[in-house]
Amino acid sequence: MRIDWSTLLLQTINALVLIWLLARFLFRPVAGIIAERQKAAQALIADADAAKHAAVLERDAAVHETQRLVAARADAMKTIAAEAENEKAALLAAAHADSDRLRATATAEIEAARAEQGKLVAARATQLAIDIATKLLDRLPEDARVSGFIGGLVDGIAQLPAQVRTELGANGVALSLCAPRTLSQQEQESCRAALTTCLNRPVSLQIEVDPSLIAGLELTAAHAVVRNSFKADLARISAALLSSDNAPR
The missing domain is CATH 1.20.5 (Single alpha-helices involved in coiled-coils or other helix-helix interfaces)
Structure with a gap:
């Protein structure tokens, strides 16, 4: 090749x-x-x-x-x-x-x-x-409704302060005496005599009638009120009963 x-x-x-x-x-x-x-x-x-x-x-x-x-x-x-x-x-x-x-x-x-x-x-x-x-x-005899309360009224006046007693009926000022009925002349004289003895001076009275008193007498003056009546007693009893019932238990 x-x-x-x-x-x-x-x-x-x-x-x-x-x-x-x-x-x-x-x-x-x-x-x-x-x-x-x-x-x-x-x-x-x-x-x-x-x-x-x-x-x-x-x-x-x-x-x-x-x-x-x-x-x-x-x-x-x-x-x-x-x-x-x-x-x-x-x-x-x-x-x-x-x-x-x-x-x-x-x-x-x-x-x-x-x-x-x-x-x-x-x-x-x-x-x-x-x-x-x-x-x-209210069934009490008429004569027992006044005479038996004169002494209690005098005792109430005697318990007033001396200054107040001195002013009662002074200078001829009449004292207002309330009774349950019209007083007889003898009853008026008995009341006047008892008050004169208690206050040691003559007094004049202006008699008023209030049948709601039932029995007793109430004396009203400018600065004092003396109550000796069944009306006042019943009012005190009523207040005491209501106060006792309302007292807390």
């Missing part, structure tokens, strides 16, 4: 030229395109990684926010439950207080009504007793 070196050389040169041409006009542009595509791919990958990282951050933030909202909701529910419980307790306390107040008011009203009814019953009973006593005392 014979090798044609010239042909081989020419073929070699052609191959080198072809390689140079391919490298010049094909490989470099293709390599540039590939490099640009790689850069674009890397940029896309970087963008994807950044987007993924941002998405992860957003997801984490969303999870954190969700957890915060859940915790806030739980706290709010606890607060609402506590407030509701406090409101319930306050309403129950207010209801109990109102109930106790109404019960106390009702009890007080019942007690007041009972006390008032007791007063009315006592007053009626006392008045009935006074009426009965008045009717019984």
Whole structure:
């Protein structure tokens, strides 16, 4: 086999030229395109990684926010439950207080009504007793309605302060003497004599008649009143009975 070196050389040169041409006009542009595509791919990958990282951050933030909202909701529910419980307790306390107040008011009203009814019953009973006593005392003989009370009237005058006794009937001023009926002349003289002896000076009397006295005498002056009559006694008894019935037990 014979090798044609010239042909081989020419073929070699052609191959080198072809390689140079391919490298010049094909490989470099293709390599540039590939490099640009790689850069674009890397940029896309970087963008994807950044987007993924941002998405992860957003997801984490969303999870954190969700957890915060859940915790806030739980706290709010606890607060609402506590407030509701406090409101319930306050309403129950207010209801109990109102109930106790109404019960106390009702009890007080019942007690007041009972006390008032007791007063009315006592007053009626006392008045009935006074009426009965008045009717019984009204049966006294006429002569016993005055003469037996002169001494008691004098005793009442004697118990007055000295200054008051000094002013009774002084300077000729007539003393008002009230009797249950018209006094006889002898009864008038007996009264005048008893008062003169008691006051150590002559006195003049102005006789008045008041049948409600039933029996007894009452002396009225400017600064003193002396009562010795069944009317005054019954009034004192009535007041004592009513006071005793109304006293706390």
